[in-house]
Amino acid sequence: MTRNAQNGLLGRIDGDVAGILLLAALLVIVLPLGLDIFRLNMVGKYLTYAFVALGLVLCWGSAGILSLGQGIFFGIGGYCMAMFLKLEASSPEATKIQSTPGIPDFMDWNQLTALPWFWEPFHSLTFSIVAVVAVPALLALIVGLAMFKRRVGGVYFAIITQAFAAILTILIVGQQGYTGGINGITDLRTLKGWDIRTDEAKLVLYFVNAALLIGCILLCLYVRRSKLGRILVALRDKEDRVRFSGYDVANFKIFVFCFAAALSAVGGAMFTLQVGFMSPSFVGIVPSIEMVIYCAVGGRLSLLGAVYGTLLVNWAKTMLSESFPELWLFAMGALFIGVVMVFPNGLAGLYQQYIAPRLRRPTVGRTTMPAAAAPIIPPHTAAD
Amino acid sequence: MANNTDYLLAVEGLTVSFDGFKAVNDLSFYVDSNEIHVIIGPNGAGKTTVLDLICGRTKASGGSIKFRNKELTAMKEHQIVTAGVGRKFQNPSIYDDLTVFENLEISYPRGRSVFGALAFKRDAAVRERVAEIAEMIFLSDHLDQRAEYLSHGQKQWLEIGMLLIQDPELLMLDEPVAGMSVNERKKTAELLNRIIQNRSVLVIEHDMKFVEDIAHRVTVLHQGKILSEGSMERVKNDPKVVEVYLGH
Numbered sequence: 213m214t215r216n217a218q219n220g221l222l223g224r225i226d227g228d229v230a231g232i233l234l235l236a237a238l239l240v241i242v243l244p245l246g247l248d249i250f251r252l253n254m255v256g257k258y259l260t261y262a263f264v265a266l267g268l269v270l271c272w273g274s275a276g277i278l279s280l281g282q283g284i285f286f287g288i289g290g291y292c293m294a295m296f297l298k299l300e301a302s303s304p305e306a307t308k309i310q311s312t313p314g315i316p317d318f319m320d321w322n323q324l325t326a327l328p329w330f331w332e333p334f335h336s337l338t339f340s341i342v343a344v345v346a347v348p349a350l351l352a353l354i355v356g357l358a359m360f361k362r363r364v365g366g367v368y369f370a371i372i373t374q375a376f377a378a379i380l381t382i383l384i385v386g387q388q389g390y391t392g393g394i395n396g397i398t399d400l401r402t403l404k405g406w407d408i409r410t411d412e413a414k415l416v417l418y419f420v421n422a423a424l425l426i427g428c429i430l431l432c433l434y435v436r437r438s439k440l441g442r443i444l445v446a447l448r449d450k451e452d453r454v455r456f457s458g459y460d461v462a463n464f465k466i467f468v469f470c471f472a473a474a475l476s477a478v479g480g481a482m483f484t485l486q487v488g489f490m491s492p493s494f495v496g497i498v499p500s501i502e503m504v505i506y507c508a509v510g511g512r513l514s515l516l517g518a519v520y521g522t523l524l525v526n527w528a529k530t531m532l533s534e535s536f537p538e539l540w541l542f543a544m545g546a547l548f549i550g551v552v553m554v555f556p557n558g559l560a561g562l563y564q565q566y567i568a569p570r571l572r573r574p575t576v577g578r579t580t581m582p583a584a585a586a587p588i589i590p591p592h593t594a595a596d
Numbered sequence: 597m598a599n600n601t602d603y604l605l606a607v608e609g610l611t612v613s614f615d616g617f618k619a620v621n622d623l624s625f626y627v628d629s630n631e632i633h634v635i636i637g638p639n640g641a642g643k644t645t646v647l648d649l650i651c652g653r654t655k656a657s658g659g660s661i662k663f664r665n666k667e668l669t670a671m672k673e674h675q676i677v678t679a680g681v682g683r684k685f686q687n688p689s690i691y692d693d694l695t696v697f698e699n700l701e702i703s704y705p706r707g708r709s710v711f712g713a714l715a716f717k718r719d720a721a722v723r724e725r726v727a728e729i730a731e732m733i734f735l736s737d738h739l740d741q742r743a744e745y746l747s748h749g750q751k752q753w754l755e756i757g758m759l760l761i762q763d764p765e766l767l768m769l770d771e772p773v774a775g776m777s778v779n780e781r782k783k784t785a786e787l788l789n790r791i792i793q794n795r796s797v798l799v800i801e802h803d804m805k806f807v808e809d810i811a812h813r814v815t816v817l818h819q820g821k822i823l824s825e826g827s828m829e830r831v832k833n834d835p836k837v838v839e840v841y842l843g844h
Contacts, residue, residue, distance in 0.1 A: 438713065438715075438716060439701065439702065439707055439713045439714075439716035439718075440710065440713035440714045440716075442698050442701070443702060443713055445693050445694060446691040446694060449691045449692055450689050450690065450691055452685070452689065453685070453690065453691070453755075453758075454702070455673045456651060456673060456674075456677055456682075456685075457702060457703045457758065458678050458703075458705060458708050458762065459674055459708050459713075460672070460674045460708075460709075461674075463710050464710055464713075467710045
């Protein structure tokens with residue numbers, strides 16, 4: 213029997229690795245060959261949301277913790293990157309027409325005469341890169357400690373994350389002199405002297421982004437395959453049973469929430485680099501919910517599904533907005549209703565149900581026991 | 597605080613009230629090493645609440661629970677488990693989306709911290725132990741099956757197995773044979789008689805025939821208080837017990 217289990221596991225690993233290779237080929241070979249640099253840069257932008265979707269697959273799909281505030285972490289990651297780039301773009305020579313040269317332009321417009329203390333460390337690229345991951349993870353740790361240790365969960369947790377997203381947006385917009393306000397941090401030019409606005413830079417950044425995404429998928433796969441991954445699924449189902457099996461459940465929830473936050477932040481930083489600015493419109497409630505929809509459409513139980521879902525929804529959004537701008541919001545609403553009512557496990561669920569069985573018909577072993585099959589039936593509906 | 601005792605579990609003066617209603621009222625009882633202690637009583641007597649109090653799910657309003665002279669009322673649920681108390685819930689509480697093997701593996705007492713779980717390796721020791729327990733709970737042929745597809749009785753056994761793999765010194769079972777077929781019930785009694793070696797078991801049960809089969813000592817609860825205590829023989833013939841519980 214244990215040998216059977218091993219076979220099942222090996223088969224599953226092969227399937228996943230094949231899927232990742234296929235995605236890698238699509239991202240690194242097919243798309244760059246088939247798209248011009250404008251469209252490719254756009255795909256790169258979409259892919260930055262896929263980091264958030266990956267985090268949601270673990271946090272929401274595996275552990276059943278729905279966060280409606282992932283934009284917070286995406287945004288903070290993006291802002292950390294933007295702060296470094298902005299400081300580099302604000303050299304005394306480049307800003308000599310300002311009344312205080314050497315500080316970012318929006319600070320000058322807001323009558324600031326010195327760089328605020330928390331901007332100082334962002335002169336260092338190393339610090340900034342560490343901050344991209346560490347600051348959101350730390351914030352998630354604090355929120356997680358406050359919520360999960362007190363056993364706040366489910367809908368309450370979702371609402372609180374939404375409130376945090378709103379608070380952060382208000383804070384950024386309100387503190388214009390420190391954050392750039394509603395416009396965000398714009399006019400970013402170079403990274404260590406390398407102009408990020410050229411087509412070549414965009415191509416390089418696209419590949420860096422794709423490589424990071426594949427790396428993050430592998431990392432997520434490792435987490436899901438570990439016992440921790442199975443404990444997350446277990447606590448989604450029967451939290452008390454996990455608790456009374458000797459685990460401190462809150463710690464596991466905090467971990468997965470921080471992990472998802474860090475992933476989102478990497479996406480945010482790559483967004484800033486590829487799009488060239490960061491603004492509060494990627495932080496608030498609406499973008500956070502859109503990110504949940506990407507994950508839901510792709511399939512919240514499938515890492516690859518979430519990536520494809522993100523690509524597809526964003527592609528549809530661009531296409532629809534280009535031809536019928538007024539229709540997009542309706543389409544988005546219809547999509548969400550469709551996902552909840554018709555295919556709760558998203559595209560990945562449809563694939564598992566209808567396509568995968570046809571692909572591997574001639575399997576050896578008992579057909580009555582699909583031990584290695586991904587869970588089809590959701591323990592929660594997409595809405596809870 | 598109560599003095600130290602030789603008992604494995606010493607419950608003294610235990611009280612819990614929900615909005616003024618005393619579900620358990622000044623309750624004291626003791627469980628010896630290697631003893632099967634059964635708690636019986638009519639519905640609402642506070643039986644499940646007693647288990648909830650011992651395993652930390654409900655906080656006591658007063659009194660003490662000592663396990664090997666360690667005060668449990670001040671400990672968190674997972675610490676109580678680590679101290680050696682295992683608890684089975686009334687409804688089979690297993691992980692539907694995981695296989696029987698994975699269900700048992702999660703209960704294997706190693707890698708219980710976040711990073712311990714991340715680094716956990718499914719080595720030979722784990723596989724052997726899971727196989728050994730699966731054999732004991734009659735599920736050897738179902739290791740790769742998702743737990744969702746087990747029958748009700750098999751789910752109950754699986755949960756008992758998940759406790760056994762932790763090797764607790766005190767095993768608490770809440771109605772382990774409820775909803776089982778006659779055949780399953782017989783197998784469960786057999787299973788319990790096999791697993792009680794080197795541990796104490798605290799059982800809540802309604803099935804009197806089953807209780808008679810397994811109990812060393814019986815405590816009868818009524819309205820949060822002890823009505824009678826002793827051997828099954830004694831309790832059965834206690835007129836108070838006959839009146840409130842066994843008579844009808």
